[in-house]
Amino acid sequence: MLQILYLAQDLADPAVRRRTLTLVTGGARVTLAGFRRGANPLAAIDRVEPIELGTTADGRFGQRIGAVVRACMSLKSRLAHVPKPDLIIARNLEMLALARRAVAVFGGTVPIVYECLDIHRLMLRQDMVGRTLRAAEGQLGKDVRLLITSSPAFVEHYFRPISSIGAPPMLLENKVLELDGISEPKAAPPACPAPGAPWKIGWFGALRCRRSLALLAEFSRRMNGRFEVVLRGRPAYSEFEDFDGFVTNEPFMRFEGAYRNPEDLADIYGEVHFTWAIDFFEEGQNSAWLLPNRLYEGCRHGRVPISMKGTETARFLSVRGIGLVLEEADADSLDTVLGSLSPQSYADAAERISRCNPGSWIFSRADCEALVRQLAALTVETRQHVPIVATAGARHNEGGFL
Numbered sequence: 001m002l003q004i005l006y007l008a009q010d011l012a013d014p015a016v017r018r019r020t021l022t023l024v025t026g027g028a029r030v031t032l033a034g035f036r037r038g039a040n041p042l043a044a045i046d047r048v049e050p051i052e053l054g055t056t057a058d059g060r061f062g063q064r065i066g067a068v069v070r071a072c073m074s075l076k077s078r079l080a081h082v083p084k085p086d087l088i089i090a091r092n093l094e095m096l097a098l099a100r101r102a103v104a105v106f107g108g109t110v111p112i113v114y115e116c117l118d119i120h121r122l123m124l125r126q127d128m129v130g131r132t133l134r135a136a137e138g139q140l141g142k143d144v145r146l147l148i149t150s151s152p153a154f155v156e157h158y159f160r161p162i163s164s165i166g167a168p169p170m171l172l173e174n175k176v177l178e179l180d181g182i183s184e185p186k187a188a189p190p191a192c193p194a195p196g197a198p199w200k201i202g203w204f205g206a207l208r209c210r211r212s213l214a215l216l217a218e219f220s221r222r223m224n225g226r227f228e229v230v231l232r233g234r235p236a237y238s239e240f241e242d243f244d245g246f247v248t249n250e251p252f253m254r255f256e257g258a259y260r261n262p263e264d265l266a267d268i269y270g271e272v273h274f275t276w277a278i279d280f281f282e283e284g285q286n287s288a289w290l291l292p293n294r295l296y297e298g299c300r301h302g303r304v305p306i307s308m309k310g311t312e313t314a315r316f317l318s319v320r321g322i323g324l325v326l327e328e329a330d331a332d333s334l335d336t337v338l339g340s341l342s343p344q345s346y347a348d349a350a351e352r353i354s355r356c357n358p359g360s361w362i363f364s365r366a367d368c369e370a371l372v373r374q375l376a377a378l379t380v381e382t383r384q385h386v387p388i389v390a391t392a393g394a395r396h397n398e399g400g401f402l
Contacts, residue, residue, distance in 0.1 A: 001029050002376045005085040005102060005110075007095040008034035011050050014205075014234070014261045015117070015293065016091065017043045018177050024048070025179055025365055026372030031082050034095065035067060040234065040258060051078055053098070058238050061122065068094045072101045079105055086379045089148075091115045093123075093133070096140045111378045114141055114167065115148040117174075119158045119286045138164025145378050148172050153289035153312040172371070174293040175363040176300045177262045190273055190302050190350045192343040198228040198252070199341065202272030202303065204259070205294045208236035209287075211280040211329065213246065218331045219338075220252035227338065229253040229276075232268055239281070261293075269301035273346065274338075277305040277313050280329065291316055300361035304349045306337070320360070322352045 004023055008016040011034045023030050024045075033051035037058055053071040056064045071078075075098065084106045090099035090113070099112045123133050141147075144167040149155060155169045193199055201216065216229045229252060235243045247255045259268055269275070275298025279287040288311045295313055298305050305323040307313040317323035326333045 001027060002087065002372055002379070003031075003083060003085045004028045004375070005031050005033065005079075005082065005088045007088065007090045007098050007102070008032065008050075009056070009092040009095055010035060010037040011052065012036060012038050012040035012043045012234075014040070014043055014258075015174075017045055018261055019091070019115075020045050020048060021179070022177060022363065022368050023372060025177075026368035026370075028372045028375070031085065033078070034091075035064075035071075038234075051082075053078060058236055064094055068097055071098055075101050076105045085110055087111055087113060087375055089113045089115055091117075093120075093137055093140070096137070096144070100140055100143075111145040112143060113146045113148060113375065113378070114144045114165065116154070117148075117150045118290065119154060121285055124158070124162070124285055134162065134164060141165045141167065146170055146375075150174050151289055151291045151312055153291075157289055170374075173296065173363075174291060175296045175367075176265060176361055177368075178300075178362045179262075179365050179368070190304075190346075192346055193273070198226055199274070199338070199346075200228045200230055200272040201274045201276055201306070202230050202232070202269060202298070203276035203294075204231075204268060204297065205233045205292065206236065207231060207233050207243075208239045209279050209281045210240055212276065212278055213240070213243075215329065215331060215334065216276065217246070217250045217253055219334045220250070222331055222335065223252070223339070225252060227252065230272055231255040232257065232259050234258055261297075265297050266301060269298055269303050272303055274324075275299070275303045275305045277323075278308045278311075278326070278329075280308075288312065296361045299353050299356070300358075302350050302353055304346065304353065306334075320356055322349070322356065324349070 006020060006023065010016060020030055020032055030048060032048055033053055035054050035056040036052055037056050054067045056067045079102065088099045088102055088110050090096040096114055103110045103112065122129060124130060144165060147159065147165055147167045147169040149159070149169055149171065150173055152171060159165055159169055203212065203216065220227050220229050231247065231254065237243055240246065247253050275294050277292055277295045277298065279290065279292060281287050291312055295305055305317060307317055307323055307325050308329060309325050309327050314325050324337050326337060
């Protein structure tokens with residue numbers, strides 16, 4: 001059985017829970033270690049007790065560096081009871097530093113996989129800060145055997161032209177983890193609201209975009225009850241002046257708290273008609289390149305995604321002939337797309353999604369097993385000193401090399 005040490009930047013992140021479940025389902029034995037950025041009991045994983053390396057704060061980069069330094073100093077004792085892993089996965093840059101320290105602790109022969117699903121704006125700066133961080137990434141990642149990322153645009157715009165990471169990239173999209181005995185029954189096919197009831201736009205997951213919040217609030221007020229906005233997930237409170245107060249004061253917006261992924265997806269998407277698949281958090285950079293979790297989740301449950309022109313999400317939807325695209329990031333554009341919505345036009349949009357291959361949205365048990373086999377192959381190549389060769393894959397081929 002493949003032994004994996006998974007180093008995560010936020011143990012309360014639902015995406016960390018999902019990745020751990022993926023690896024365990026695929027047949028790996030996972031030791032999870034990382035930092036805590038807040039409480040989230042819904043991120044707990046049965047039979048996986050994480051090793052906490054300290055506490056970090058969202059948006060406080062300097063504090064995180066200090067926490068990583070302290071964790072490096074204590075890592076040998078923290079991992080004293082952990083069997084030597086066959087592989088270490090480092091999620092994000094700071095965990096890459098810890099991964100290199102862990103390799104030294106375990107004897108210097110453990111391959112490292114770098115998992116990077118967001119490109120922080122500091123990494124893209126052209127000043128001394130950006131150059132220093134990219135140099136650190138290159139130095140820390142010089143021995144990385146594989147790069148896992150979730151969007152081809154990250155490779156196209158950052159890893160190939162800017163980053164010094166030389167490892168072959170693997171595309172691992174943010175698909176819905178759908179496993180026997182884990183997923184709840186699927187949502188019913190979307191139906192138009194009853195007379196007098198509102199259309200509902202669901203914005204689920206990592207809620208960190210002030211511009212999205214303001215835009216959805218303005219649009220829902222303009223529609224005067226024809227549309228309601230439902231928020232669920234984990235708000236990044238550091239990015240909002242007063243998230244809870246703002247939502248409370250909006251007449252057509254409500255926040256319903258966190259949820260378990262994938263267990264609660266059918267229920268929460270079954271309540272809405274549209275998925276907000278737009279993020280202006282790092283506009284023109286990370287937000288334009290990512291393919292968000294909610295894109296796959298909403299489409300899996302037949303909900304119509306709303307994207308922004310010029311983004312990787314819009315390109316993804318265009319290839320499949322589905323979804324709605326805003327020309328401009330304002331309420332007028334949203335009104336143009338949704339204001340004249342009819343039951344028939346909505347049914348047509350939902351029907352186009354239903355014609356897509358379900359494999360576009362789902363990561364199955366077989367996919368989990370295939371991923372673990374690919375990771376296990378790295379350990380063989382490391383022992384035999386065989387270089388990894390990135391094979392050609394389709395642009396959105398799950399698990400394929402780019």
